[in-house]
Amino acid sequence: MNDLKFAFRQLLKSPGFTAVAVLTLALGIGANTALFSVVDGVLLRPLPFHEQERLVTLWESSPAQGVEQEAVSPPNFAEWQTRTDIFEGLASWTGPADFNLVTQEGTVVVRASYASANLFGLLQVEPQMGRRFTTEDDQPKGAQTAIISHKLWQERFAGDNQVLGRSLTVDTFGRRTYTIIGVMPPGFQFPEDTEVWLASGWNGLPPDRREGHWLSTLARLRPGVTLAKAQAQMNAIQARIAREHPGVRVGSAVSIVPLLRQTVGRNTRTALLVLWSVVAGVLLIACVNVANLMLARAASRQKEIGLRVALGAARWRIMRQLLVESVLLALVGGAVGTVVSFWIVKAFVAASPANIPRLAEVTVDDTALCFTLVATVLTGLIFGLAPAWQYSRPDLNEALKESARGAAGGVSIGRTRGALVVTEVALATVLLAGAGLMLQSLARLLVADHGFRPDHVLIADLDFSVSGFSTWVQPTDTRPQVRIQELLERIRQLPGVQSAGAAYNFLRQDNRPPVNSPFAIFGRPSPDGQGPTAERDAISPGYLHALGIRILKGRDFTDADTLNAPGVALVNESFVRRFFPKQEPLGQHVSVDAHPGQLDARDIYGVPIWAEIVGVVSDVKSLSTQPEPVPEIYRSYWQWPMQRPKLFIRATGDPTTLAAAIRRETKAVIPNLPTPKIRRLSDYLGESVAQPRFQTGLLTLFSAVALLLAACGIYGVLSYSVTQRQREIGVRMALGAKRRDVLSLIIGQGLKLVLLGGALGIAAALALTRVIRSLLYGVRPTDPITLGCVALVLIAVALIACWVPARRAMTLDPMEALRHE
Numbered sequence: 001m002n003d004l005k006f007a008f009r010q011l012l013k014s015p016g017f018t019a020v021a022v023l024t025l026a027l028g029i030g031a032n033t034a035l036f037s038v039v040d041g042v043l044l045r046p047l048p049f050h051e052q053e054r055l056v057t058l059w060e061s062s063p064a065q066g067v068e069q070e071a072v073s074p075p076n077f078a079e080w081q082t083r084t085d086i087f088e089g090l091a092s093w094t095g096p097a098d099f100n101l102v103t104q105e106g107t108v109v110v111r112a113s114y115a116s117a118n119l120f121g122l123l124q125v126e127p128q129m130g131r132r133f134t135t136e137d138d139q140p141k142g143a144q145t146a147i148i149s150h151k152l153w154q155e156r157f158a159g160d161n162q163v164l165g166r167s168l169t170v171d172t173f174g175r176r177t178y179t180i181i182g183v184m185p186p187g188f189q190f191p192e193d194t195e196v197w198l199a200s201g202w203n204g205l206p207p208d209r210r211e212g213h214w215l216s217t218l219a220r221l222r223p224g225v226t227l228a229k230a231q232a233q234m235n236a237i238q239a240r241i242a243r244e245h246p247g248v249r250v251g252s253a254v255s256i257v258p259l260l261r262q263t264v265g266r267n268t269r270t271a272l273l274v275l276w277s278v279v280a281g282v283l284l285i286a287c288v289n290v291a292n293l294m295l296a297r298a299a300s301r302q303k304e305i306g307l308r309v310a311l312g313a314a315r316w317r318i319m320r321q322l323l324v325e326s327v328l329l330a331l332v333g334g335a336v337g338t339v340v341s342f343w344i345v346k347a348f349v350a351a352s353p354a355n356i357p358r359l360a361e362v363t364v365d366d367t368a369l370c371f372t373l374v375a376t377v378l379t380g381l382i383f384g385l386a387p388a389w390q391y392s393r394p395d396l397n398e399a400l401k402e403s404a405r406g407a408a409g410g411v412s413i414g415r416t417r418g419a420l421v422v423t424e425v426a427l428a429t430v431l432l433a434g435a436g437l438m439l440q441s442l443a444r445l446l447v448a449d450h451g452f453r454p455d456h457v458l459i460a461d462l463d464f465s466v467s468g469f470s471t472w473v474q475p476t477d478t479r480p481q482v483r484i485q486e487l488l489e490r491i492r493q494l495p496g497v498q499s500a501g502a503a504y505n506f507l508r509q510d511n512r513p514p515v516n517s518p519f520a521i522f523g524r525p526s527p528d529g530q531g532p533t534a535e536r537d538a539i540s541p542g543y544l545h546a547l548g549i550r551i552l553k554g555r556d557f558t559d560a561d562t563l564n565a566p567g568v569a570l571v572n573e574s575f576v577r578r579f580f581p582k583q584e585p586l587g588q589h590v591s592v593d594a595h596p597g598q599l600d601a602r603d604i605y606g607v608p609i610w611a612e613i614v615g616v617v618s619d620v621k622s623l624s625t626q627p628e629p630v631p632e633i634y635r636s637y638w639q640w641p642m643q644r645p646k647l648f649i650r651a652t653g654d655p656t657t658l659a660a661a662i663r664r665e666t667k668a669v670i671p672n673l674p675t676p677k678i679r680r681l682s683d684y685l686g687e688s689v690a691q692p693r694f695q696t697g698l699l700t701l702f703s704a705v706a707l708l709l710a711a712c713g714i715y716g717v718l719s720y721s722v723t724q725r726q727r728e729i730g731v732r733m734a735l736g737a738k739r740r741d742v743l744s745l746i747i748g749q750g751l752k753l754v755l756l757g758g759a760l761g762i763a764a765a766l767a768l769t770r771v772i773r774s775l776l777y778g779v780r781p782t783d784p785i786t787l788g789c790v791a792l793v794l795i796a797v798a799l800i801a802c803w804v805p806a807r808r809a810m811t812l813d814p815m816e817a818l819r820h821e
Helices: 001-014 015-044 072-082 119-123 150-157 227-244 259-264 264-301 304-312 315-351 366-391 411-446 478-490 544-546 573-579 655-667 681-688 690-724 726-734 737-777 785-812
Strands: 053-064 067-070 087-103 104-116 145-148 166-173 176-181 196-199 216-221 255-256 457-462 497-503 533-539 552-555 566-574 590-591 611-617 632-636 648-652 678-682
Touching: 015 087, 015 259, 015 264, 015 315, 015 366, 015 690, 053 227, 053 259, 067 255, 072 087, 087 119, 119 216, 145 150, 145 166, 166 196, 227 255, 255 259, 259 264, 264 315, 264 366, 264 411, 264 690, 264 737, 304 315, 315 366, 366 478, 411 690, 411 737, 411 785, 457 611, 457 655, 457 681, 478 497, 478 648, 478 655, 497 544, 544 648, 566 573, 573 611, 573 632, 648 655, 655 678, 678 681, 681 690, 690 726, 690 737, 690 785, 726 737, 737 785
Parallel strands: 104 196, 145 176, 533 632, 566 611
Antiparallel strands: 053 067, 053 216, 053 255, 087 104, 087 166, 087 216, 145 196, 166 176, 457 648, 457 678, 497 533, 497 648, 552 611, 566 632, 590 611
């Protein structure tokens, strides 16, 4: 307690030193507390399920084809259930997807999933009201039952306790009315913000189609079963299934991923850990700066420490006193930093892109406060250890002389302070290298040529899943392509419209692998179901022109390519390079469903199975942080319509002025269609780079703070060195040294430290920046240009930091410097 009281008095006696040190530490500790809260809330905090560490997701995979995770086919899922004994159970779901909920006010969109009867049982979550699904609910054409989320119950049913037994009308792929049998507890929305759960027996998917990969699966490991054991057994089962079904596309292995890791995602995990590492680096640099301040402050107390030692104080007693002061200083900084962390967390959550999972749950809670306390004490010990060690054994003969000026403690102290500066320069170099790579990656991502022209283009999302529309069957006026053709003609007549077209799918907007659906080339056998795969899409005439996609060979689709005409297809450059490198692609035939049969064969709906390649178009890259082209097949939308197409309208001027007219024309042509969501294609592109832009901004911000702290450290060391070397500089100038000689002396001293720290930092960056490889686009982690620019920035900032104390040294009066001699 005496040490603590004395430490308080010492800090109050030096308010300037205390304020600078507290603010420096508050910045580092506050940022670390905030990032720990984010990492804990997103990556570490258990999911709200009983024994969640035993919950895993299962996916089919084909490592030889580069497919890490693929949805499971119903027959394979059924065989997993019967052949394995390592799980307490397996459940499946499809979705979530946007469904149209019919209310008295009209149609609203909700997120819905088809869930197997045992999904809630495996999660060990009971409805707040009502019951779970039963096996009777889960049968094809079984009871039409639904469970709703607590949020939907409050918003759409006003929290009515009599909601059980009421009807819920869903208008998707036909209008059906379900009976509400349960309400889930608050906050439960698994999977991915689901608001309505329907029994999977009504999902309309054929349960015997082994090539139909559309089930997401969940399992609970039995007690004592390790992930490695489960992986080995499931791989053996899947390999046996693949051997039993040759010629069918079946995954060769199984990917088992803990539910928490699957929920977070690999890229989010990497990005958050990188950001936290950067913030930890900022805290270390702050510690180094405060350690240098403490060394300078302890130098002025040499005589006091010498008297303590002369009166019998042991080295440990001196170290304890100095460490108590440093820990107390850190605790004050930690208290201020905790307050700062609340603001940082709020700003982080508000500025973050919407696709970071679990971010809404992030708070500065008790766990974060415990982390802050531990980090604060460790911080105090880290920056207090150097001065405590150096000054706990003073030279009494020098320390007690009347002429002692509180020198820095000799050569060893100078080396210690120099080593600290080298350390913070090295840390700042690593952080700057990471920020430079991310900035260069983002710059290349923003200017990447995706293979189309996004300017002056609007996207309108249509939904033909409402009742009254059918994709294939008669009568023809209920097919989406009939109404879309009429709608496109009316839109093309609007003033300011240059061209318009429709497509079923448009560019992946995340970092998951391509869908890579199987297809067949007529005349080429597919051995053991491991045939070729490609992305597939359905587009209308006008789509290519609206987006500015070039036709390299052949022709575009026309309005004559209808359901009754021969099947036609377009392919892209990547498709030709991979599958027809030395062969003419035009005139070849492909089938996106890989069905055998004659060229004129049609399926049960009258759709042509085989399509002739009539054109080759330029590549279009995905909207992801790795925008690479993949092989792609385009079918005519008139022959291969889907329920949720997108319209693409190119305008001659500002495209947003057309939004109201497009909604009006859509309502006139298709009155019962939900109001289309309309946005600019450039905004769509902006969403694709929101996360890398956010990550790069944070990394750059904290790297700039690190550089500033490093510059302050360099300035502090040199400034103090000038003060301690006044007599030496005076002697040099008295003996004829010129001002430029003094300038080069001080700047040279600073640059030696900077160059050594920079060299160590570059070496560390070459090894550590490989961690962010998955976050980079178009730039290598060891890019020499980036590392060279980092070195130049570091030297420039160091020169500025060295200039002020060097200039002060130049203006020293030799008579004043030597007066005491």
